[in-house]
Amino acid sequence: MSWLKRLKSGLSKSSKKLSDGLTSILHLRKLDEETLQNLEDLLIQSDLGTSVTSDVIEKLRVDKFDTQINIDEIKYFLAKELTNRLKPYVKPLEINKNFRPEIILIVGVNGSGKTTTIAKLGDFWSKEKKSIRFAAGDTFRAAAVEQLCIWGKRLDIPVIKRGSGADAAALAYDAVIESQIEKDDVLLIDTAGRLHTNSNLMEELKKIKRVIKKAEETAPHKVILVLDATVGQNAYKQVEIFHKAVGLTGLIMTKLDGTAKGGVLVGLADRFKLPIFAIGIGEKANDLQQFEASDFANSLVGLES
């Protein structure tokens, strides 16, 4: 299956409900208050949030109010609007060749899919024949180290590890040094999941970053927050606090293969001006896709690409 098809098959599930809803409320009819209200409700159901939704709806009102309009026109309008909002933040998954290795820190709340995403990134870049190394920095969760090691074995990527309960910052430091000696292209550092509200754990994360800097002043070169697509409006707080703590350089959204629509991404991109590197659409190592604004937006409103 081409990646476009995979993305679509993943995302179309997300959008089915939205488009079903759209179809049911709108054939060819006058765009009136009631219709706008229903549209608003539907966008909210895709986790777009109340403020982005009312923004988009306001635009629709200004442009099309009282005109005869059909479902496709509405879809195109919405998709275009959402694409425009996402487009500036599309960033390809690239390794900066100026660094050897490029050091990437992966952060996020518990269960968002950090370890799996690291495996996927490893798979992605190893197909480009890059030399990759993992650092099993989640020393807190039981068997998290083993989880990454199993991925390392499957993908034939070396993993730097210490026992459970080891100091994550010290491990990160060692990993950077070792990866520099081995002249890797990229070093992916896993971290333990943490709720952004837990200030102690956020301090620990800051420390990891500080200690990485001691080994390599320019590092980490990327700090990526892994976001679960099922998360609702709490994503704003997650991004805000993680960004404040360790200075994010981009986002990856996972679990878009379910019915969660991930609409919150539109508002996040807008507010935090953070690049979106990729999306996860499955549990397999190759279930990671470059983020494409128009595909995402089209699929979100149920338009065929």
Next chain:
Amino acid sequence: MFNSLSEKLNGVFDKLRKRGTLSDKDVDAALREIRVALLEADVALPVVREFSKNVKEKALGEEVIRSVTPGQMVVKIVHDALVEALGGDKPAELDLAARAPVVIMLVGLQGAGKTTTCAKLAKFLKDKKNKQVMMASLDVQRPAAREQLRVLGEQIAVDTFPLDKGKTPEDISKRALKEAKLKGYDILLLDTAGRLHIDDKLMGEVAQVKKEVNPQETLLVADAMTGQDAAQVAKVFQESVGVTGLILSRMDGDARGGAAFSMRMVAGVPIKFIGVGEKMDQLEAFHAERIANRILDMGDIVTLVEKASQSISEEETEKISKRMEEGKFDLSDMQSQIMQMNKMGGMKSLMGMMPGMGKIKNKLDQAGFDDKSINHQVAMIQSMTQKEKRKPALLNASRKRRIAKGSGRSVQDVNKLLKQWKDMSTMMKKFKKLGKKGLLRQGISGLMPR
């Protein structure tokens, strides 16, 4: 948890409280605010609709017209509807009334927190219900998932069914059940692989396992941070697997927690537990009444009292309250109070439970006051001699410098601490003057400096 929602609703009700009578327009305005607040809190749209309708019907009835303070009346109506929506006033218990071994199965999406919850639940059953528990992981999908459960089992001293590689979930569950029977366990906890509700193959698999082992409870574990999708997830899991209860994980975050609402409504089964931290004992019973109170910022005194009684030994309470009654309060008393507060989950979590404290808690946040500064206070007190603790008047400039050095803080910090102690001890003296009855009559406000 839920704080932001309670702020929103408070905003609405502040407006209502200021008025003598309540017009239809007022109710509509309040409902619009409630609707937006609930949506922003990630309550699923269909649930919001039903809830609004419910509240409006009641609010527009004659109850409101007759009541003396209409604002309060609406608060009550919203509150009651909320309690009802969250599952009524009876806390849901696990149903363990079956022949041993009673099977409990946990299901849910990837990353919902099933494995951690499984271990927490095992610890709860072992410690609080005196059950012999065995856990078995059926997760052959995620790498090292079964290893994770085994390690957790070791941590909490609960047996896990040995890892047998390459077996199917159905196979593992049958063997585990057989072993649980053979070895006389009371309860068998089955952790399953995370699966998407639209993955027909995996949903079929878990349904098959369920048929095979006939669990007394099938609990859907979901992340409290879930957005609009919560309703869909609950619906599909209920339809295709059949669940008997919900567990909301990560309630210790600042998610507004609308998922609790949505899932309860859609699945039509009670929320049996909430996860409130990464530690193995951080699993709590779900009380609809309390959560609704918390949403409306009416405080959660019951939880507070329960936490207090669990964390503080009775003797110590006796000792402190006696000293308080005598109006005595030195720095070592302050230290032990701070320590106890920490045991109960820290200042912030306590504040969140007290009535009317939601706003103050935010102010604390803004002022940079957090649980860390409390640790600093403890460090400073610990840097004092026993004599100094008993008689803080002894603390001259040179002693303060020594304490600052010893605790890694500044002299200003030490002065701040002393000022706080002074305020607190003034409060304690007032406490003495008021006596126990006076305190009950005047409440906490009687103690606040005026």
